[in-house]
Amino acid sequence: MDIATRVYNHKWKIDPIVRSLIDTDFYKLLMCQSVFRNKPDTQVTFSFINRSDKVPLARLIDEGELREQLDHIRSLSLSRGESTWLRGNTFYGKRQMFRPDFMEWFENLRLPPYHLERKGDQYELTFEGSWPEVMLWEIPALAVLMELRSRAVLNDMGRFELQVLYARAMTKVWEKIEQLRQIDGLGIADFGTRRRHSFLWQDWCVQAMMEGLGGSFTGTSNCLIAMRREVEAIGTNAHELPMVYSALAKDDKALAQAPYDVLSDWHEEHDGNLRIILPDTYGTEGFLQNAPDWLAGWTGIRIDSGDPATAAEIAIRWWQDRGEDPTEKRVIFSDGLDVNKIAELHKQFSGRVKASFGWGTLLTNDFRGLVPDDRLAPFSVVCKAVSANGRPTVKLSDNPEKAMGPKDEIARYKRVFGVGAQERIDVIV
Amino acid sequence: MDIATRVYNHKWKIDPIVRSLIDTDFYKLLMCQSVFRNKPDTQVTFSFINRSDKVPLARLIDEGELREQLDHIRSLSLSRGESTWLRGNTFYGKRQMFRPDFMEWFENLRLPPYHLERKGDQYELTFEGSWPEVMLWEIPALAVLMELRSRAVLNDMGRFELQVLYARAMTKVWEKIEQLRQIDGLGIADFGTRRRHSFLWQDWCVQAMMEGLGGSFTGTSNCLIAMRREVEAIGTNAHELPMVYSALAKDDKALAQAPYDVLSDWHEEHDGNLRIILPDTYGTEGFLQNAPDWLAGWTGIRIDSGDPATAAEIAIRWWQDRGEDPTEKRVIFSDGLDVNKIAELHKQFSGRVKASFGWGTLLTNDFRGLVPDDRLAPFSVVCKAVSANGRPTVKLSDNPEKAMGPKDEIARYKRVFGVGAQERIDVIV
Structure with missing residues (x-):
């Protein structure tokens, strides 16, 4: 040095x-x-x-x-x-x-x-x-x-104990990547900034995904890492928009309308792959039932709570009911994912929709089982x-x-x- | 940089x-x-x-x-x-x-x-x-x-593939060290220079042993690493001495004497822990039977071929026959060791002799099972x-x-x- x-x-x-x-x-x-x-x-x-x-x-x-x-x-x-x-x-x-x-x-x-x-x-x-x-x-x-x-x-922890800890964590991530490599037509991004083990570790995970998955790795939600590693920055919108819009609603009628106001504002600003519905803030089923028709024309949906397969099926039926072709629609799974869940969802939905995955904490912070008492396990x-x-x-x-x-x-x-x-x-x- | x-x-x-x-x-x-x-x-x-x-x-x-x-x-x-x-x-x-x-x-x-x-x-x-x-x-x-x-x-191999390869190899070495740490009164040295995976890897293994085993790690046979890492340089003598002395012997009588001539020269030069017999060049059993009495006074023996437990038992009996106390003698095992063998030999011989271990290739080159077709496995x-x-x-x-x-x-x-x-x-x- x-x-x-x-x-x-x-x-x-x-x-x-x-x-x-x-x-x-x-x-x-x-x-x-x-x-x-x-x-x-x-x-x-x-x-x-x-x-x-x-x-x-x-x-x-x-x-x-x-x-x-x-x-x-x-x-x-x-x-x-x-x-x-x-x-x-x-x-x-x-x-x-x-x-x-x-x-x-x-x-x-x-x-x-x-x-x-x-x-x-x-x-x-x-x-x-x-x-x-x-x-x-x-x-x-x-x-x-x-x-x-x-x-x-x-x-x-000692210096070599640390090195071995990271060796184990790297091996764990790499084994996941090797499993993901087996999935034909996979599209997956890093969504793990907020609950990452550390910045350097997230940066390592992104680079490992780049090398290990090639074109199946679609990018990272982290702007700094996207800039440095020259990959796509990924993400659209989150619950905070409907939550704040709803809090501001002056009565129940305005409240019922608030989540759609959010997407109406979004609709004016963005098109294409940025038009992704996040429907679960106040329950996916009701949100879709009461949605205006223009929303069915949006590019896709992000599923972030509840049972993901159930929510995806609800979305597929909703598009069909509104005369849309689900195979043209993107479904982004982003809640509590790990490799087996990703493989399972991909199997169930690929071909039926354009499935893709935003992989978070269990990519960038899966230190479960690596130290005594699991003191490095991610938490919520x-x-x-x-x-x-x-x-x-x-x-x-x-x-x-x-x-x-x-x-x-x-x-x-x-x-x-x-x-x-x-x-x-x-x-x- | x-x-x-x-x-x-x-x-x-x-x-x-x-x-x-x-x-x-x-x-x-x-x-x-x-x-x-x-x-x-x-x-x-x-x-x-x-x-x-x-x-x-x-x-x-x-x-x-x-x-x-x-x-x-x-x-x-x-x-x-x-x-x-x-x-x-x-x-x-x-x-x-x-x-x-x-x-x-x-x-x-x-x-x-x-x-x-x-x-x-x-x-x-x-x-x-x-x-x-x-x-x-x-x-x-x-x-x-x-x-x-x-x-x-x-x-x-790709850059991250390489990193994960070493991550796996490090984990493997560390798990061995963790097993060795359980053995009370262990004494073990690195003997892995000649068939190491690489210099840097041997250097890593030595440092991991230093941290992981503390005082149970007695040193390394590698002089450069001993100097840099400030640990003991370990080793005494090898087969080449009796092999060359024997080749030079002018007749069968001189040949039968040659291996003892080697140790007679050594006896003049060294004492204490450097007086370690390597008895197996032409068969351990005959070598000990025909050995001069002064050799039984040496500090110990190194066991480098054959079944190690058998050879150690032969040595113990030999010391007893010559009126020596085996519990005062050092037995260094150095052939084809790995963790289970070390644990087993330690269990069988600790207390009966001063057992110690020169751990070679399966310390510094255990890349078995880490790449397809085992193309990094050590070889002889x-x-x-x-x-x-x-x-x-x-x-x-x-x-x-x-x-x-x-x-x-x-x-x-x-x-x-x-x-x-x-x-x-x-x-x-």
Whole structure:
């Protein structure tokens, strides 16, 4: 190692986990642009939630270190090269995906303050402010907490023990890739930024997918890695749009309409492969039943909760009912995937629809079984909008385990969206 | 990476496998000093022999590349730091193990010419000249052929495929170390230079043993690695001494005496833990029966062929017959070891003798099962003295599969040393 590099590295007070504002999911930037255009003044609160009580984050992670990492993120701004890439690159076959007014705003952005407090063995971490700013905290906040937890566990391991740990993890990923290679016509992307073991590990996984899967690897949701590794940046939209739009709805009628308003705004901005319906925020079945006809003309659907095969069958029937040809439609599976599930879904749906896969936590954080007491196993954390302009948000999804929001509001949403009994499915990651 | 390092690396025409004259086994240097003192003018021929016909070395390895590697070794001389280490270090608790006259000779040494010829799918590689010079070819010649074979197989693998290959190999070694860690009172050294997968790999294995086994890891036979990693250099003597002494014997009576002459010379030069009998060159049983009494006073025995438990039991009985206490004696197992064998021998002999282990090929080259067709599996090569002053050498050992020499000479040696029926044992490595 050269002396200059070493001295340079010594200058860091910390080893920063998130080193770039585009070390985030591509759909965050797409949604951010949409929010910047359509709802720039909405005031939101985002909150970090550890769904896994068994992982005592406040005992594992030093509060000072966590603050240093979060403060470091607040010091970041878009670099010239990153800005050039966002402005000049082709995303989903389209040039100038990000408009000049948005880019100018983004170039001047620093992330807003955070609020951190220890509550027992957990941290309460919240972000308040204007929606387009606060929303960009989600991914880096999750990545920091996940990686600090990894570091806490790795901290008391020897150098060769560490090397062997990573050797085992690499072997595990590679064996999965070798299995995936057997699947004809597979299309799969990395969706694992938010709950990754670490940045370097996600970067390794992406490169392994590139070499191991060739053309079957369609890209990564992580913008920084997409830029560096010269692969496609992948992603469309997420639950936060219907959640905030719905919270802002002034009455039940407006609430029932809100999720379609989201897609109506999206429809004006995007076409082609970016027109992907995320139908499960308040129950897939009702959402599709009540959807306007123009939505059936969209390119596809993303299935992110509940039993994926059931949801895909519902979508296929819905397209058929609306006179659409399902074989022309894209179905993106993105919830709790691992190799066997991917193989099974591909077998069931390839040919019937254009199936593809957004593989998340069990790609970038499958350290299960690699250390005693499974202290590196992934766990379920989220960072969600909990209120908008002072009104609470609600998420139901197709799995009651994933429901969020105040009880009375959940009841109201269930009534408005006509959600009946739902199957409970354990949330692993 | 800094530019200077990169430019410097580009200056190499080749990527040299052996980069130092002390990238060799410690016992080679001890024996070399003994030969330098006692038989400096003996003319010998050493010959490389691939016992594994199934590995077509001449088809795998380009002759030009092989010549470049061998030529590079001929360009090496002892560096100042290496010389300082040999002169100043403590070996087996002794300062100035290497005497000034030997060091002066060694500092001026370049290895003598080699003779290389392709014969079908194999290479004929021989070295002729004075014994102390030619003998130093053995280890680097083997290391070069082993590593060029590894490189030939690795050559058509992708970058991540390679990383995963090494990840798997590391995991394999580490799992062995974890098993060995369970054995109370274990003493084990690396003896894997000659048939290692590569230099870097051996260096990794040694470091993993250091971290994983702590004090149970007693050192490495490789001088360069011992110097760099600051561990003990381990080794005493090998078959080449009795083989050459025996070839030089003028009649059957002198022949029967030759193996004892070797140890008599050794007795004068070394004491303590360096007085280790290697009894199997012409059959362990006869060797011990006919041994002079002073040999029973030596510190221990090294078991390098045949069934190791049988040989150890023979040694124990021999010490008892000669009035020695076996619990005070060291028994070093060094033939074809892997973890299960080590555990089994340790269980059978710890407490009864001071058992220790010289772990070779299945430490530094266990790539079995890691690539298709097992093309990286270790294979059995040797580089041996085949003649001395124009007379053929013979080795019998305790396994007829390892016998070497002209048929009529083998018969003569069997008669002179009273070797009867022997159990045939497959030679894996």
